[in-house]
Amino acid sequence: MxxxxxxxxxxxxxxxxxxxxxxxxxxxxxxxxxxxxxxxxxxxxxxxxxxxxxxxxxxxxxxxxxxxxxxxxxxxxxxxxxxxxxxxxxxxxxWSTFFSPKSLKGLTSPVWIRFPFLPQSCWDEENIARIASVIGTPLFLDGNSLRWGKREYARVCVRINLDKKLPKGVWIEGIQGRIFQKVEYEKMTSLCYHCGIIGHSKNSCPELNSIKVAE
CATH class of the missing domain: 3.30.70.330 (RRM (RNA recognition motif) domain)
Incomplete structure (x- = not known):
């Protein structure tokens, strides 16, 4: 002892x-x-x-x-x-001695994200990376995003911390003024679009459930 x-x-x-x-x-x-x-x-x-x-x-x-x-x-x-x-x-x-199966702390993953309706003046490698850096660490850009033939959305791969809240969008400011740029996450089936935390869906969100109980 x-x-x-x-x-x-x-x-x-x-x-x-x-x-x-x-x-x-x-x-x-x-x-x-x-x-x-x-x-x-x-x-x-x-x-x-x-x-x-x-x-x-x-x-x-x-x-x-x-x-x-x-x-x-x-x-x-x-x-x-x-x-x-x-x-x-x-x-x-x-693996580390501080690993706890009850927490996602330290867990990361590369994730493809999209920026739909991105202003045309921002369609370049540097500005897309600047926006992506708010979400995570930019790794590489989908080459198709910079082609003039198809610009439905910009697509970039970022490494994110899975224990942190993921934003629904990012405020950006340029020659078009300040606007809210929406962010979409690919294949994030367990991302709650209410609280932004990975690991549960919106239907089972603890925040929403606590609000219902309070009511």
Missing amino acids: TEDGLAVKMNVDRETPNTQILEKSLLIKVLGKDVPFSVCSLELRRQWSRYEKFHLTTLVLDWILCSFSNAESMEEVLSGGPWYISNHIIGIDK
Whole structure:
């Protein structure tokens, strides 16, 4: 026991080799409902077949631990994507001793976003990236967005933190004045369009449910 007698003291010498094994592991969360582990396993093995050998382990609350044979493959998967399973986006983070299955903290994912009705004067790589940087870290722009033949919406891939509130739009200011630019998120099936948090739909939003109870 610890000196205050309140906790069981762990054997750090035994913990250390466990953490060394886990240093080449990723934590994966499928942000969708009722996706069996068997489906997740098949999809990940198909999409990541070019990488070195890896092992998948089921964890509590539908989390998956993916352990790689080498750090290079792990880093390639972490920096790649976007990755989807059954049309659901998946969040990925490196394993750490601070991991909690009850939280999405630290979980990130590349996500395609769209800017419909973007003013024509803003259709260039720098201005689109400026708007996207409010949502997340811009990674790359869909080349079709800069073609004059089709400009229904600008499309850019950004890396977002999945535990943070995602805005419905962004205020921008240019030669056309200040306007509200709407943002659309591709394949975000578990994004609540009321509170902006990933992990539940608008129908099961805790904020709306609390309002109904108060009424």
